[in-house]
Amino acid sequence: EYAECRAKARIVLDRGPRFDLVESLLWRAGGGFYLLEPHVARLEDSAAYFQFKFSAENLRKALLDFSARPPQGDSKVRILLAREGRLVIRSESLNSITGAxxxxxxxxxxxxxxxxxxxxxxxxxxxxxxxxxxxxxxxxxxxxxxxxxxxxxxxxxxxxxxxxxxxxxxxxxxxxxxxxxxxxxxxxxxxxxxxxxxxxxxxxxxxxxxxxxxxxxxxxxxxxxxxxxxxxxxxxxxxxxxxxxxxxxxxxxxxxx
The missing domain is CATH 3.20.10.10 (D-amino Acid Aminotransferase, subunit A, domain 2)
Incomplete structure (x- = not known):
């Protein structure tokens, strides 16, 4: 019965819009990722809800690789997770948006x-x-x-x-x-x-x-x-x-x- 419910949910999701899951993190120069574990946990929860393939271990490894060649200054790091589990990690300089x-x-x-x-x-x-x-x-x-x-x-x-x-x-x-x-x-x-x-x-x-x-x-x-x-x-x-x-x-x- 549980498997049947998951199968029906999969049909509904497959008919819906195509999208990726997203997390945006702060990279602090000299301080690493800010509030990393809550971001990992939220991504894991959303992946389970939408039935995306996800490995927290793979994500942490990818972020460790990122931190080995970090940006020079504080940056916004964007994580994209595709349904099949593919991860994309991008970063951009963090500039003030004062005046917006x-x-x-x-x-x-x-x-x-x-x-x-x-x-x-x-x-x-x-x-x-x-x-x-x-x-x-x-x-x-x-x-x-x-x-x-x-x-x-x-x-x-x-x-x-x-x-x-x-x-x-x-x-x-x-x-x-x-x-x-x-x-x-x-x-x-x-x-x-x-x-x-x-x-x-x-x-x-x-x-x-x-x-x-x-x-x-x-x-x-x-x-x-x-x-x-x-x-x-x-x-x-x-x-x-x-x-x-x-x-x-x-x-x-x-x-x-």
Whole structure:
């Protein structure tokens, strides 16, 4: 019976879109991979869910080979896993994205299993972003929300909102990817999961994006409602007071509206 269920699942997956599984890691010059094991575990979980062939041992060996000839500076390392188990590892220099523009999506995202896994199948996000770029010049990414009006995530990062002095992040059940840096901060009790509505996002005094490659990215409101500018990145701080102090520092340099 179990084998029959797996066979039926295989048929459904084979009829679906072709895609690879993805992990993006931070390579720190002189420090190695940041939060490596949680990334390996997440890739293993997604491979099991989508029935991809995967060997954690082979991945670690490939990453060890990579680290034997490392980039000169901090880099973003991207891992692609194909269904048959083929691994591709690429790296690129890690440059700051300070000044990038984000906006709140004008439309909700539809529920999908792909939202809970990091893959190359991102058509829903890509289509929404393309629609918005026609109205907002220079737009880098969107902050998304679901059909229940709950904030989920940005296209490349999780969302954190400072609500009454508590760092809050949307629940995975709302449609947020279980990001590695997000999980790390939850484990430190630095952030907590909460239902966050679009109105909470718009009214928030302090708003951030987070991921394990760029760390904390504080946002500042732009003149146009529902649009923000990234005011910094490459900050992996785990002290809440320092995060808030840093955000106040950058916000004071602009005109908050």
């Amino acid at each position: 523009t984000l906006a709140l999506s004008a439309k909700p995202v539809k529920k999908s299993r792909f939202l809970l896994h990091k893959t190359t199948h991102r058509e829903q996000y890509a289509e929404l972003l393309q629609e918005h770029r026609g109205r907002i010049p220079g737009l880098t990414d969107l902050i998304y929300w679901n059909e229940a009006g709950l904030v989920t995530e940005a296209g490349f990062a999780n969302v954190v909102v400072d609500i009454d002095g508590v760092f809050c992040t949307p629940r995975v059940e709302a449609g947020a990817l279980p990001g590695i840096f997000r999980q790390y901060l939850l484990g430190l009790n630095m952030v907590e999961e909460r239902e966050i509505r679009v109105g909470d996002l718009v009214r928030a005094r302090n708003l951030y994006l987070i991921n394990s490659v760029r760390g904390w990215m504080p946002l500042m409101r732009a003149a146009r409602e529902g649009v923000w500018t990234i005011m910094g990145d490459l900050n992996y701080e785990t002290d809440g007071a320092r995060i808030r102090h840093g955000v106040r520092g950058v916000v004071s340099q602009g005109v908050e509206r």
